Amino acid sequence: MFYEAIINGLIVGAIYAVVALGYSLVYSVLGFVNFAHGDLLAVGVYLCLFLSTGGLGLPLLIAIPVAVGITGLLAAGIGRLLLIPAAQKSSLAALLVAIGVSVILQSALAAVFTSEALPFHGGGFLGTTVSAWLPMKWLHVATLAGGVGSLALLWAFFFHRSALGLEIRASASNPRAAQILGLRREQVFTVVFLISGVFAALAGIAVGLDDQLIVPTLGFSLGLRAFVASVIGGIRSLGGAVAGGFLLGITENLVAAAVLQVPKLAPYAGAFSKDAIAMVVLALVLTWRPRGVFDRSLETRP
Amino acid sequence: MDFIVYAVTAAAIMTVLLVGQQLLLFDTGIFSLGGAAFFACGAYLSAVLSKNAGYPSFAAMLIAALAVTGIALFVGVLWLRTLRSDFFALATLALSLATVVVLRTVGPGGLTGMAGVPSFGTIVPPDVVPAPVQTMLLCLAVAILSIIAVQALRGQRIGAIAAAVRVDENVAATLGFRPLLVKLQIFLFSSFLAALAGAMQAHLLGVVEPRMASIDMIVLLLVGTILSGGKRAWGCAFGAMVVVLVPEVLQRVFVARAEPQWRAFLACQAAYGGVIIVMIFCGPWLQRFTGVRLRRA
């Protein structure tokens, strides 16, 4: 029972981790919460659907990278045109603009495709279960491996080797450093959005293939939970975001499993639903340790 | 005709809500997404008080609004001190969404909410002035009162101090003003207005339901607040008219017809987001966030 819950927690956690990274990255570099990040998930998965079964009929192996690429570029475009200028005015303005973008993306998806649920079958090998003692689809193995792997790669090579990555980390660790970057600043910011978009799309497609049934709003609530995850870990620490992702994923599944054990609680199951848990956790963390569990940044100057 | 009456009433109620939000966002620089939560709580409390506990609706509204202000006090003390502006926004967002879950789970009527909330009482017999018109006039009165109150507040010391706190909390503190106290008071006032509006809404529609605090409501509220602009309180009347009429009109034009036009409808909904963005970039009130070139107190 709880073994399964933990497995499920890992599956969801991997997704949260990948999405949460996007929030943390944008926040720590540009200092605002990218509310539209969750909806990029939906964009990614709908693009993938359109390219593969839903429209052009390309094989997934081609459709996925293309969709991911397009989503990344879209994210970069939105960032360059709307979010970065807003962020340079104030974090509130940026947050508001991001909310606007999220509204637009959701309605646009519904308008272009439909607001009804569409089937999205990964099909074949990915759908099969690994084994009895590991109640997990190969898709999940791929998700976990892909998520953790790409995070590790991003970490080891991009952030610690490439000049751009170092600059991003510099401006992440200290926003003032962003000013020193001078001309390359815009460029760095745009790349940050590109990365977050790519990861969002990957996560979205993983979710879509798992649920096999997608709606335009799928990004919103998942994105919100991922944001909570990033806050748990301390939104300004990238590693913390990943840890927070797995933490939240496992927590919500354990709680759900535990509640189902107690029939008395059945009528109140709503209070233990994923979203409820996420919201409560967010409230608690913000109250108890606003800067997150893993963040050790310093007091700011008055 | 009855549509006009309804629209005016709804707009008046929305005005009461928006006036508080405007004061909060533009004068004190607190970005709260919790307005929807207080709105819903006010509605539910007033509904329960009047339907189950049998209070007259006016008393119910007032009690509900005051009780919710108590909740707001707790929230404010908890978060206004510790949280940066945008984190406060997200914490209050969490509050709203959590409210939906709570009402859905333990609220009367669960997911459905509660129908059959008694309507506004009538002051003069309904055969003289029809009840809906009386309700409309009442709501209008409350709306105008709140507009006047907020407009007046701006000219008072507290208004000036609030402006100072918004522009630079640290400076305000070095001048001996307690930023937390100022923010808290304004926050409470706006929450009171939100709860009052919710209560009025409940008695107008006769139905309360959890989605009164849902993300749709939050976005609608945000659009309304931003459209109201930061300058004058009566701007809220305009913002309210837009957020009440536009969805209604979209419904009638695109959806409630022989061949509903989904694309057009959804495109118009996307326009909400567009409004927010355009207003942030072109509206005169972005300056209020950045703190330069601001209105004279």
Next chain:
Amino acid sequence: MLEIKGLCKRFGAVGAVVDVSLELLAGRVYGLVGPNGSGKTTVLNLISGFYQPDCGQILLRNGGCLRRIDRLPVAARARLGLGRMFQEPRGIAQFTAMENVLLCTLPTGSDNLLAGGLRPFALGQKRDRVARLLSSGGLTSSANCRSADLSYGERRILDYLCLIALGSHLVLLDEPFAGADPSTRQTLTAMIRDQVRRGDTTVLLVSHDIPAVMEIADELILMDGGRIIMQGLPVTVTQSEEYKEAYLR
């Protein structure tokens, strides 16, 4: 006027202020000097309450008695007569000069809706006091300009006027002369001197501008590496070995 005992503040691994003890006497002007990163501004922020000290005490003489203030919030310290001027002009940008001064003359409790907060924000019988303050800073002509439109120097003066209006008797000035034109500098110096002479006001100013400090300060306090190296007459300090090596390193 102010006593500091064994004050320390760490940022992560860095000891920004290490065991600083200090006594400021009423009616004197103290210059706090030292190379960059020697912890001068941190001390100011600790005194005015933006940072919480890790150890040590801060006591402020208010009326007759010394009062411990290192746990009080910023606003409370301000109400006890602790004034603070920031490195860059921080007047409320969209208020006029007059409104800025008026804001500082508001009585305690104006930030409370129940007490006084609902009285109108208007000159009333304060008119001539405000006018006098403005003229003393030479701002009469620009009384009705938004402080955002004032010149840099004028805004500095305005900030200082606010401190006078508040009636603070311990004034912390962070780089008051930085980027100020000679005339502003003169006016400021004059105002500071005047205020100190008139009453029991004490001034603690942080500045890199040694000549200016020499000109106005009665005593210099030399900080380096978060410690107070020495304290004494301006001349003695500036000619000491410690001073030279602090600035050479």
Next chain:
Amino acid sequence: MKTKTLARTVLCTLALLVTGCTGRPGNQVSKVYRIGIVTPLTGEVQDLGKEMLAAAQLAVGEANAANPGMHFELIPRDDQGSAASAALVARSIVQDPSAIALIAAGTSAVAKGLIEAVKGSGIAVLTSTATASDLTGSGAPLFRVIPPNSAQAASLAMYAHKLGVRTAAIIFEQDDYSVDLKEAFKRSFTQQGGAIIGEAPFEPDETAFRSQLNQLANVKPGVILAAAQHVPVARILIRAREMGISQPILAGETAFTDKLLAALGKADPGQFFLTGSGMDLEHPSARVSSFLQAFEAKSGKRPGMYGCYTYDAVSLVTHLAAKSVGIDRQHLITALQELKGYDGVTGLIAFEAGGNVAREYTIYAVRDGGFQPLSAGAQGKSDKQ
């Protein structure tokens, strides 16, 4: 400045639009019969709403063609899946004197709000969807062309019995319809000597269903009832099968829509049975087949159960109105109460005292992308205890 101009433009457009929508020809009100239909055209269950609106339009069109000299009109309104909006639009409909009947074509929850709103307006409310048992007897003149949940629950339980299983587990959504269906199924199933050994509720925002299905799988029931709207049912089917849960899964009539088939896509639902009304889709009667053809011609797909019920509800009203010219709300109500029997596409319609209709159910299975009738279920008596 910008704001001012913006304000002007917006307000002008609004004014135009509002007048445009509210202004209606007043001269021929006497000859026009309006039928309000309140249904979810936006929100979670909008796809059902769209289908029902199409069916209603079909019915009205046929009625107008059949009765020259009479003019029927729909007042379609969107309840957005919300009781409050339903109450609101319903009020605006009953304001219109020429509106003789109101079709509540939303979920049970929404119907409740609607009925509360129009109580006392003396208008007949027909519902083609709301199956929650506690709906009738609220005092309002409510007529259901669709039987209450107890009926379909009975036939589901009966079928489970026929499958030879003695234990069942239920996964249900936390809304009125699903909870009611669950309770009704519990009653019937235990009456027939079966035992409910597991229950797992879920919230509307649930998409994974892993923990719930794990829970149910661990108690090893003979059959699983999925009491939910059609999209969650599809999600549950997909997830259960991929988790290797092979027990037969039962669902209520709300799943009987090609939207479910669309949602399932290529996924194999395995042993999946759901109730459908008595209409025989294998060898349809002339009336049924003509309806099916007309509907497919209109909206390019086969109607779901709700489409059929709504079609019946509307054409029942037009039928009664056509019989007695100049009918008003009160007469319509009496006519509905005295109705001997109307041959609708979903079967014979006659209302019991409570305003419920007795109906025969058929169990359908999903085979190669379509619904296939298996057996005529038991007479679905709406047993109230």
